[in-house]
Amino acid sequence: MDHPFAEWKFLNNIRNMSTVNNLRGVDLNLLVVLDAVLAERHVSRASLRLGMSQPAVSHALARLRDMFDDPLLVRRDGTFVLTTRAQQLVPLLSDTLHQIRMVVGPEQFDPANEVRQFRIAMSDYGSAVLLPQLMPMLRHEAPAVSVVVTHSDRSGMVRQIMDGEVDLALGVFSESPTNFAGSVLFNERFVCVVADDADEGSGTLTMEAYLQRPHILVAMKEVGGNEIDVALAKLGFSRRIALALPHWSVAQNLVSGTDLILTIASRAVGPLGMSGNNIVLEPPFSIPEFSFTVNWHDRRTHDPAHQWFREVVRRAVGSNDPSRRL
Structure with missing residues (x-):
């Protein structure tokens, strides 16, 4: 460690995490188990993460509950939640394990x-x-x-x-x-999918044709501010939804042989596949791009x-x- 204060903080963190003042009374391996259990909030998932058997993790959790005189993880409304004491330990534990890894060297991951x-x-x-x-x-x-x-x-x-x-x-x-x-993983844009017919055979979709066609809406909920309808509303227009469903892949297969139109993320057209003689066109109005992101809880950032x-x-x-x- 580069500074005496860092060493003091490291040792003080460990003392604060234990109900005993003597480090000889603390099995530091239990802190690794505690970190996994608090992150996963589930004994079996923590065992998979640690490569330990579930009984071994359960036994360690029992020892930890004894050590802290707190249940740490409790079932509530069908799921496991952290106690107030466990929530207080999460940032302290993360900092402590980081300091320990600095002492013993970088953690090996294969x-x-x-x-x-x-x-x-x-x-x-x-x-x-x-x-x-x-x-x-x-x-x-x-x-x-x-x-x-x-x-x-x-x-x-x-x-x-x-x-x-x-x-x-x-x-x-x-x-x-x-x-x-x-x-952000990538920025995405919208395209329109229609059956290949004479009306849009030129490859250009007009606003009039777009609004005349019945639409397929892909959404988990029937109502809500999806990007397409928000953009239309700003222009003073609305579209008629003939079908709302939550599945991108199924939606594309429903266009062929109908007058339906589907406004969909462009990357979905290739990976999800299409059936029938459908064509892909540019929307006749501007729809803002959206960012497709990967998200996680910050307690996992340094794992x-x-x-x-x-x-x-x-x-x-x-x-x-x-x-x-x-």
């Missing part, structure tokens, strides 16, 4: 031998953009790493991140809550395995063929 499950919340659009590139990378670089994907709306994704139910949430987040960390996984996700999305976009 993806090839990592046994861990990562959980991602995203829509089928996100899955189509990410998974075809991500899974081959993981099978090559980290064959013992597994991935679980969940599907929820934006508020659900935020809750899953805050509750420790997922490691990453991929999507569009206009506002990030406290304790959220994230970065070496989590850092590695975020980088693999970024590489996978970056390898998506840009020629699929107009």
Whole structure:
């Protein structure tokens, strides 16, 4: 450590985390288990993260509860939540483990031998953009790493991140809550998909034709300020929704052979596939681009395995063929 104050802070942190004043009474390995349990908020997920058996983690948690004289993790409304004492420990624990790693040297992380499950919340659009590139990378670089994907709306994704139910949430987040960390993966634009017919055979879609056609809306909820309708409203227009559904992939397959029009993110056109003789056109009005981001809880920011996984996700999305976009 570069400064005496840093050493004092490091030792003081460890003393504060224990109910005993003598370090000989503290098994520092328990702090690693505590870090995983508080981050995952689930014993079985913490065991996967640590490469330990579930009974071993449960036994360690029992010792930690004894040490702190606090349950630390309790079930409430069908999910596990941190006690007030555990919430106070999270930043202190993160700082303490960081200081310990500075003393013993950088933590070694070997993806090839990592046994861990990562959980991602995203829509089928996100899955189509990410998974075809991500899974081959993981099978090559980290064959013992597994991935679980969940599907929820934006508020659900935020809750899953805050509750420790997922490691990453991929999507569009206009506002990030406290304790959220994230970065932009790419900026996306909208295109229109219609059946190939004489009306739009020239490759140009007029505003009149756009408004006359019945529309497919892809959204988790029927109402809400989606980017397309907000842009239309600013021009004094509205469209008629013939079908609202939450699945990007199914929506494209419903256009062929109908007069329906689908306004969709451009990267979704290639990865999700299309059936029938459909054509892709530019919207006849300006729709602002949106940023597709990867988000996580900041308590995971310095976890070496989590850092590695975020980088693999970024590489996978970056390898998506840009020629699929107009």
